[in-house]
Every structure is written in C-alpha cells, then in structure tokens.
Amino acid sequence: MIYLAAVLIVVGVALFVAAPLAGAAFKAGAKEPPETVRLNHERELAMQGLRELEFDREMGKLSQADYASLRAPLEARALAAMGALAARSTPSARRSMSTSAPLAAVSPLRRADRSVPPIGGATQSVRFCPECGLAVAPAHKFCAGCGTPIPAPLRAAGEAG
Numbered sequence: 001m002i003y004l005a006a007v008l009i010v011v012g013v014a015l016f017v018a019a020p021l022a023g024a025a026f027k028a029g030a031k032e033p034p035e036t037v038r039l040n041h042e043r044e045l046a047m048q049g050l051r052e053l054e055f056d057r058e059m060g061k062l063s064q065a066d067y068a069s070l071r072a073p074l075e076a077r078a079l080a081a082m083g084a085l086a087a088r089s090t091p092s093a094r095r096s097m098s099t100s101a102p103l104a105a106v107s108p109l110r111r112a113d114r115s116v117p118p119i120g121g122a123t124q125s126v127r128f129c130p131e132c133g134l135a136v137a138p139a140h141k142f143c144a145g146c147g148t149p150i151p152a153p154l155r156a157a158g159e160a161g
Helices: 002-031 034-058 064-089 093-094 102-113
Strands: none
Touching: 002 102
C-alpha cells in the first residue's frame, strides 16, 4: 500500500512538473499555424539582417555600393514575408495583395526621407518599427501600423524626445 501511494505521489509530481512544458507546446500550436510561425521567423530574420546591415554602414564597415547591393535582397525578403503575413491575416487582402503593394507602401516614406536634409551630417534612411517591422520615417515618434513608441535611438539624430 505504501508503494502504491509513493508511486502515485511521484507520478503526480512528474505530471505537475511536465504540464507547463506540454501546455506551452499545445498552446503555441493552437494559436498560430506553422506557416504563420515560419513567416514570422522569416520576417524577423530579414529585419535583424537589415538592422545589422544598417549598423555596419553607420559604423563605416560597408561602402554605399555594398550597402545598396546587400540591402535590396534583405528588404525584398522582409517585404515578401510581411506581405504573406498580411495576406494570411485577412481574406480580402489575399485577393488584392500583389508583390508590388508592400513596396508601394514604403515608397512614400522613402520620398519623405530624401526630402529631409541630414541633421548634423548624419545620413537619412528608412527606419523600421522594432515591434511589427513596418517602415517608419525618422521624424515619427510612433509606428503607424501598431502604435508602438519608436525608441529615441531610432528617431532622427538631434531630435528632442
């Protein structure tokens, strides 16, 4: 009888300890389909690559020509993943989404970015929201897509918070 009680206690403790591990796997699988998880991962990888590329350019490790040639495929990869995620999120977006639509959304920000003269000798470029990855103009304090405050280092140099 004592052995049976001991075994039941050990099994109960083992199930109690293992429940969060199994529950997290079930919850993660139930919330997002694998394709959405893959697209989010792809977007995050491309965004991280763009951040590192921008950092290397600002540190002087890359020439402008190298920066432009490396940025184009990373930007296309990020925009493709964001477009696919947007198409999966709304059924009407699937019908109207084209490959040029994400680029058309970014181009006004690029034009606005070029019209602003650099402050203190800094070069202007499109920034990205750390939360959703949407392109943000340097003067913006909040992301237009998700409303997340843009951290001060991402805002235009010399701008007061």
